[in-house]
Amino acid sequence: MALLEIDDLHVSFKTMDGVVRAVAGVSLSLDARRTLGIVGESGSGKSVTAQTIVGLTRFPNAKISGRIMFDGRDLVSMDADHLRDIRGARIAMIFQDPLSSLHPFFKVGHQIVEAIRVHEDVPRDVAKRRTIEALRSVGIPSPEERFDSFPHEMSGGMRQRVMIAMALALRPDILIADEPTTALDVTVQAQVLELIQALRDDFGTAVILITHDLGVVAQMCDDVAVMYAGRVLEQAPREVLFDGPQHPYTWGLLQSIPRLDAPRSDRLSPIAGSPPSLINVPRGCTFHPRCPYTPPPALETEPPLEEAEPGHLVRCHLSVEERRRLWQSLQSEHPALR
Numbered sequence: 062m063a064l065l066e067i068d069d070l071h072v073s074f075k076t077m078d079g080v081v082r083a084v085a086g087v088s089l090s091l092d093a094r095r096t097l098g099i100v101g102e103s104g105s106g107k108s109v110t111a112q113t114i115v116g117l118t119r120f121p122n123a124k125i126s127g128r129i130m131f132d133g134r135d136l137v138s139m140d141a142d143h144l145r146d147i148r149g150a151r152i153a154m155i156f157q158d159p160l161s162s163l164h165p166f167f168k169v170g171h172q173i174v175e176a177i178r179v180h181e182d183v184p185r186d187v188a189k190r191r192t193i194e195a196l197r198s199v200g201i202p203s204p205e206e207r208f209d210s211f212p213h214e215m216s217g218g219m220r221q222r223v224m225i226a227m228a229l230a231l232r233p234d235i236l237i238a239d240e241p242t243t244a245l246d247v248t249v250q251a252q253v254l255e256l257i258q259a260l261r262d263d264f265g266t267a268v269i270l271i272t273h274d275l276g277v278v279a280q281m282c283d284d285v286a287v288m289y290a291g292r293v294l295e296q297a298p299r300e301v302l303f304d305g306p307q308h309p310y311t312w313g314l315l316q317s318i319p320r321l322d323a324p325r326s327d328r329l330s331p332i333a334g335s336p337p338s339l340i341n342v343p344r345g346c347t348f349h350p351r352c353p354y355t356p357p358p359a360l361e362t363e364p365p366l367e368e369a370e371p372g373h374l375v376r377c378h379l380s381v382e383e384r385r386r387l388w389q390s391l392q393s394e395h396p397a398l399r
């Protein structure tokens with residue numbers, strides 16, 4: 062059985078401009094010791110999906126339906142008190158900007174000690190020892206001294222390490238990392254990703270890694286879900302996805318992986334056009350306004366997420382044979398895709 066099973070999750074927000082359908086029927090599962098990558102352009106519903114798992118989208122204007130099964134219980138219908146017990150201790154989350162999750166007025170060591178003591182009945186000195194151990198294991202130099210630092214006294218990379226140390230000290234079953242390295246420079250990015258990998262390998266923590274970067278997915282993830290307009294368009298084990306991607310949107314993302322010699326600004330416009338408004342989602346296939354293929358049914362009916370081969374799900378009206386043929390011809394046009 063999967064460790065976490067998301068089943069037909071819908072999340073919408075009522076706003077002044079209309080109802081934002083941020084997540085529209087997402088089903089995903091995460092197995093123990095696996096890393097699931099969620100990729101997609103800005104506004105595809107990645108963060109809302111992740112935040113809903115830990116109950117962070119329960120705003121008065123939000124409507125949430127579907128199920129998120131964890132350890133035999135449904136997190137969607139769970140009351141806030143029980144969910145608070147799970148958040149942090151069993152499902153930890155780290156964000157792009159660690160400053161937003163660290164309290165500015167408390168020393169970082171103290172914050173980790175408190176986080177441990179909220180969830181576990183351990184004496185302060187034991188919690189402190191565990192904190193220093195955790196700070197050490199994420200590569201923070203002189204952790205005994207750093208224990209007494211304030212967040213603003215640390216660099217962005219160090220703060221992200223502190224967040225990972227906090228996650229590590231609590232030994233969660235699942236770590237959700239939402240763009241954990243976007244704000245960091247390249248070398249620090251690599252170190253933080255290595256730490257997350259180590260956390261998984263050493264403690265068996267399952268990871269959900271949200272990123273714009275397919276390169277990171279290729280390097281880190283066991284399974285991949287490609288999201289667009291609140292939906293999963295393609296989902297497969299990593300090797301399957303990179304060997305034979307079958308969705309036109311995924312092809313677009315792959316074509317836009319920046320070359321190392323390309324300037325950073327090239328990352329900004331991956332596919333012609335932009336993602337749709339989530340208030341007025343296109344009829345039929347949500348990707349059709351940007352898709353170069355568009356068989357007629359795509360304009361009217363939304364394709365279901367269907368199994369193209371074992372473990373490989375694709376939401377597209379084209380037949381598997383057509384998709385294979387198109388991918389092959391794309392590869393012959395663009396050698397970089399091979």
Ligand SMILES: Nc1ncnc2c1ncn2[C@@H]1O[C@H](COP(=O)(O)OP(=O)(O)OP(=O)(O)O)[C@@H](O)[C@H]1O
Nearest residue numbers: 074076081083102103104105106107108109110339
């Ligand atoms: N509390 C909220 N109220 C209204 N709309 C929201 C709220 N939270 C998120 N949204 C909207 O939901 C949509 C999905 O947002 P989400 O943050 O999940 O995207 P994302 O895939 O994480 O994008 P990014 O890559 O930019 O982080 C966006 O259109 C966003 O504006």
Ligand code: SF4
Nearest residue numbers: 346349352359377378
């Ligand atoms: S269903 Fe049609 S429009 Fe949508 S991705 Fe497939 S080919 Fe493109």
Ligand SMILES: [Mg+2]
Nearest residue numbers: 107108109239
């Ligand atoms: Mg996001």
